[in-house]
Amino acid sequence: MLSIKNLHVSVGDKAILKGINLTINAGEVHAIMGPNGAGKSTLSHVLSGKSGYTITEGSVTYKGQDLLALAPEIRAREGVFLAFQYPLEIPGVSNIYLLKAALNAMRQHQGLPEVDAMDFLTLVKDKIKLLEMDQSFLYRSVNEGFSGGEKKRNEILQAAILEPSLCVLDETDSGLDIDALKIVSAGVNSLRSADRAFLMITHYQRLLDYIKPDIVHVLADGKIVKSGGAELALELEEKGYNWVEEQAA
Amino acid sequence: MSEQYLKAYDEHRFVSSLPWLNSIRASAKQQFSQVGFPTQIEEEWRYTNLAILNKTLFLPAVLDNNFLETECLQQHILPDVWSMVLVDGHFNAALSNLAGLPDNTLVMSMQEALVQHPEKIEAYFSQAVSEEESGLIAFNNSWFMDGVFCYVPANCQLEKPLQIIHVSTQANTMANTRHIIALDVSAQAEIIETFIGVDEHYACVAVSEIFLADNAQLTAYKMQSESDKAFHFGGLYIKQARDSQFIHHNFAFGGRVARTDVHTDLGQAASCDLNGLYIGASRQHIDNHTRIEHNQPHAVSKELYKGLLDERARAVFQGRVLVAEQAQKTDSNMYNRNLLLSDKAEIDTKPQLEIYADDVKCAHGVTVGQLDEKLIAYLQARCIDEATAKNMLTFAFANEMVEKVNNKALYKQILAKVLEKFPQKGIEADWL
Structure with missing residues (x-):
């Protein structure tokens, strides 16, 4: 589904990613771990098409297309979803309005008619239950006044409605308490499927205790320095990032 | 230009048997003959040119009892309200509905109040604003035709809003009205003032004096939807006693030249919440002035005015907060946010803080700008193209103020007007 080859990215003169190679197949769950400043968020931003990054070398192929050549909204419509590390607040735009506008933009791209109003409401109400959100969330402005946990749940709600092919979760767990983490993880797990x-x-x-990965990668100084199974995460927890960094050096 | 008005209005005699009123009118006329309409030499009028009053001599609108309910009026009268309709500045009882007001609550036209309760009017008149405030106030004092008097007795809560609707129907005329609104101790009311008119050159001058006794609570909405050819001046002057609360929502959408003044004088631990939204296009000029006086300790004032200006529209925001030496523990903030949608649009914004007390919390801020790039990017990450994202965010900028309207029917009415200006595809009103 996704193939990243020798990806080099810089911001201004500063090289951040220095040759990433990564292949993700349908049905797989990959985790990328790494110390602060390793380039983790840069990778997610580049995949979603955020501006401000220069690709100096390499390629990203998504479903056989050159992903980097697509406008951000086209990537999203093609099924690449980024759950933001810091979801933004949009005063004046209700959640339900955003969800419907997003879904219809995607459907239009797929050559489908606009979603029927009743079907949409049924769909949304079904999904908010999954994320243990109250219906009143739908009518509130996007993320405005939401707690950290509510914002992250809201991101997963958007994913649940848009049903993307590739979900990039950028530090979705940061700042969450255990209860919120369980709900978010359950939401993500319910989205797992073979395609x-x-x-x-x-x-x-x-x-990773809540969302079991198939493959764990360690990103350090702009490169993937180690990949392994779920057990690699435990080893990292125990030995710290220095261990892999030293190994790589 | 004031000479022409003096001449025209002098012929139009307002006869009164009340000596105090005749003396107010005479003094105001004298004042107006000296100062005339405000000019840009005056600091408070620096950015607003009233040449529109010169181009057309707006004659006093005469009473037209034959005015029939129009579709436009029907559209604007809200369900479930007590209503008072002023046609060209004159109260029209046939179009109004005041049935079922609580005992001891007085709601009537100013002309009737001057007959039925002259002592009450005398006690309030010119207590919240004086003829020296500006030439327009002097003009209004001298030649107001009618208006609304509303008195809510102590501990009484009006269960329905009172809607005052100003309809201008005649070209080249002026409706000149005066309201007195008084809420006694711990009284509570909601007042909605709506301004509409035919698609013609006309002028509307509406001055209100509002008195909130101890612990009284008033929520007031102003829906200014005048014709784009009209001149509008609306002045709201409020005296707030101890612990009283005043919440104001000012929607300024219409007028060729439109100006609103909201001045409040806060008593001890009183609070005011001033919200404003102005939307201008073509060559509209929309001016909003607020003045919040903290003369007593512990009062709270919150202010947020937002503006969207397109084409060659121009807006002015002047917000003054005065904190007197004895007004310790004042908590005040004032923000003005503007979105310029064209290169030719203009905003002159001037927040002013004058603080003489030392133990206060005061904040203010102004922004003039474009849409937030980060929000556009977020929406793009949710399948929405840039142009649609910008349209959504422009609408959202305005909608943030509309959402503050708690009255459902009014909310829908204002929302419809905002959606007319910034159409949203596939939106359902009850979602917003």
Whole structure:
């Protein structure tokens, strides 16, 4: 589904990613862990098409297309979803309005008619239950006045409505208490399927207790320095990032 | 230009048997003959040119009892309210509905009040604003035709809003009205003032004096939807006694030249919440002035005015907060946020803080700008293209103020007007 080859990215003159190679197949859950400043968030931003990054070398192929050539909204419509590390507040735009506008933009791209109003309401009400959100959330402005946990749940709600092929979760677990983490994880787990892949970026091993990855990668200084199974995360937790960094050096 | 008005209005005699009123009118006329309409030399009028009053001599609108309910009026009268309709500045009883007001609550036209309760009017008149405030107040004092008098007795809570609707129907005329609104101790009321008119050149001058006794609570909405050819001046002057609360929502959408003054004088631990939204296009000029006086300790004032200006529209925001030496523990904030949608649009914004007390919390801020790039990017990450994202965010900028309207029917009415200006595809009103 996703193939990243020798990806080099810089911001201004500063090289951040220095040759990432990563292949993600449908159905797989990948976790990328790493110390602060390793380039984890840069990778998620580049995949979603955020401006301000220069690709100096390498390629990203998504479902056979050159992902980097697509506008951000086209990537989203093609099924690449980024759950933001810091979801933004949009005063004056209700959650339900955003969800419907997003879904219809995606459907239009797929050549489908606009979603029927009743069907949409049924769908949304179904999904908010999954994330243990109150219906009143739908009518509130996007993320405005939401707690940290509510914002992250809201991101997963958006994913649940849009049903993307590739979900990039950028530190979705940061700042969550255990209860919120359980709800968010349950939401993510319910989205797991044979034709959907996940790329989870996290700083903490704790998330992986709730969302079991197939493959764990360690990102340090702009490169993937080690990959392994779920047990790698435990080893990292125990030995710290210095251990892999030293190994790589 | 004031000479023409003096001449025209002098012929139009307002006869009264009340000596105190005749003396107020005479003094105001004298004042107006000296100062005339405000000019840009005056600091408070620096950014607003009233040449529109010169181009057309707006004659006093005469009473037209034959005015029939129009579709426009029907659209604006809200369900479930007590209503008072002023047609060209004159109260029209046939179009109004005051049935079922609580005992001892007085709601009537100013003309009737001057007959039925002259002592009450005398006690309040010119107590919240004087003829020296500006030439427009002097003009209004001297030549107001009618208006609304509303008195809510102590501990009485009006269960329905009172809606005052100003309809201008005649070209080249002026409706000049005066309201007195008084809430006694711990009384509570909601007042909605709506301004509409035919698509013609006309002028509307509406001055209100509002008195909130101890612990009284008033929520007031102003829906200014005048014709784009009209001149509008609305002045609201409020005296707030101890612990009283005043919440104001000012929606300024219409007028060729439109100005609103909201001045409040806060008593001890009183609070005011001033919200404003102005939306201008073509060559509209929309001016909003607020003045909040903290003369007693522990009072709270919160202010947020937002503006969206397109084409060659121009707006002015002047917000003054005065904190007197004895007004310790004042808590005040004032924000003005503007979105310029075209290169030719203009905003002159001037927040002013004058603080003479030392133990206060005061904040203010102004922004003039474009839409937030980060929000556009967030929406793009949710499948929405840039143009649609910008449209959504422009609407949202305005909608943030509309959402503050608690009256459901009024909310829908204002929302419809905002959606007319910034259409949203596939939106359902009850979602917002």
